[in-house]
Amino acid sequence: MIESLDTLFCVRGNMFLSQNMLNKLNESFILQIRPPKNHELLTGTNGNWFCPNHGEKMVNKNGYACCPVCNLSISEFIYELTRLNPHLNFEH
Numbered sequence: 001m002i003e004s005l006d007t008l009f010c011v012r013g014n015m016f017l018s019q020n021m022l023n024k025l026n027e028s029f030i031l032q033i034r035p036p037k038n039h040e041l042l043t044g045t046n047g048n049w050f051c052p053n054h055g056e057k058m059v060n061k062n063g064y065a066c067c068p069v070c071n072l073s074i075s076e077f078i079y080e081l082t083r084l085n086p087h088l089n090f091e092h
């Protein structure tokens, strides 16, 4: 992701994040003042997720999408990321 214009642009998803989502991702991944909750992955969301801090592809650890570097899970945010900040459909 690239920080610009007070928000983040998700290059891979080709979208801008809401300020609210940006704040939450910042707190959990960059500042690490609020650990992300471990939510079960929703079915069909095993797609490609990347750590907002390290850019590493999240790996499935016990059903949670976790960064292999910081071990933080993005699972809590997937619902909001896919529903409220819809990524364009893209395939590798």
Ligand SMILES: [Zn+2]
Binding pocket: 051, 052, 053, 054, 055, 056, 067, 068, 069, 070, 071, 072
């Ligand atoms: Zn990470």
